[in-house]
Structures are given as structure tokens and as C-alpha cells.
Ligand SMILES: [Fe+2]
């Protein structure tokens with residue numbers, strides 16, 4: 001179980017190690033993630049641990065990212081090899097596990113996959129993924145995204161984010177494509193039974 005005091009320790013570490021710009025982003029993610037956790041009946045403490053910790057390694061040099069990601073047995077794919085910055089999620093998850101004794105698989109996975117997503121995301125993973133992209137400080141936030149975050153289900157919010165990535169012309173990573181296919185399928189099933 002994650003305690004408030006563990007969340008405070010992660011917060012203090014982040015506040016004293018990341019740049020002011022990164023800290024503002026992380027604070028925005030904490031706010032939106034908390035809102036989503038309360039709305040969808042997820043643990044706010046688990047959400048806070050993941051939100052405070054998700055970018056703790058975002059400004060690390062590549063060799064540290066590689067070393068920490070390897071610690072949790074991350075098998076690098078082509079995208080991660082070409083862009084080691086993508087390892088900041090897996091590296092942060094390893095830090096939370098090793099240095100803060102966080103064992104909650106949902107929290108670790110939410111941190112690990114917050115950048116690209118994956119097929120089979122849990123509700124907490126979706127909340128952190130959406131909060132990371134849609135926090136109020138994001139300069140690219142659109143009215144559509146704001147509206148998506150204020151209504152509908154978590155899968156719909158995640159799909160709105162993926163849609164926006166496409167609209168902005170970003171190459172869509174393999175695991176993001178798998179996430180979109182999985183959530184589209186899940187929504188079809190949910191709607192067929194509604
Ligand atoms: Fe990140």
C-alpha cells in the first residue's frame with residue numbers, strides 16, 4: 001500500500017531535482033490526475049504517486065536512462081534504441097520500485113507507459129496518460145481536448161489524445177497504435193452491451 005508519506009517523499013525529490021518548467025508540468029499532471037482519479041473512483045494516493053513520479057527521470061542523461069531501464073529488465077525496441085528519452089518512463093518506474101518500495105503494479109505500469117501507452121491499459125494507466133497530455137500548462141491544449149477530459153469515459157479520453165497526436169503530425173509509435181486498436185475494440189464491445 002502506498003502511503004501519503006511516500007507520496008510526500010517523491011514530491012520532495014521531484015521539487016528539488018527537476019527544472020522549474022518540468023515542475024510546472026508535473027504539478028499540472030498531479031492536478032488533472034487527481035481529478036480523474038476521484039471521478040472514476042481510483043485511488044487518489046496511487047494516482048498522486050504516479051503523477052509526481054512519472055517524469056522524475058525526464059531530464060536525465062541517456063546513460064542513466066539506459067542503466068535504470070535495464071534494471072527492470074526493459075527489452076529495448078527500435079523506437080527506444082533510436083530515442084532513449086522514451087526510456088524515462090521505465091527508468092522512473094524502476095526508481096519508484098527500488099528507492100520508494102512501490103510494489104503496486106498499476107502505479108508502476110502507469111509510470112512506465114505514460115508516454116506511448118500500450119494495449120491493455122488499466123484505468124489508472126489511462127488517467128495518468130491523459131493527465132500527462134492534457135494538463136492545463138500544455139501549450140497545445142485545444143478546446144476539443146479540454147472537452148474530452150471533462151466528459152465521457154477514460155478510453156474515449158485516451159482516443160481523443162491519440163487523435164490529437166495524429167492531428168499534430170507526430171509519428172505514432174507501435175505501442176500507441178496497439179493501444180488505439182485495443183481501446184477501439186473495447187469501446188465497441190461496451191457499446192454493443194449498453
Ligand atoms: Fe514523460
Ligand SMILES: [Fe+2]
Pocket residue numbers: 025029054055132
Ligand atoms: Fe509528463
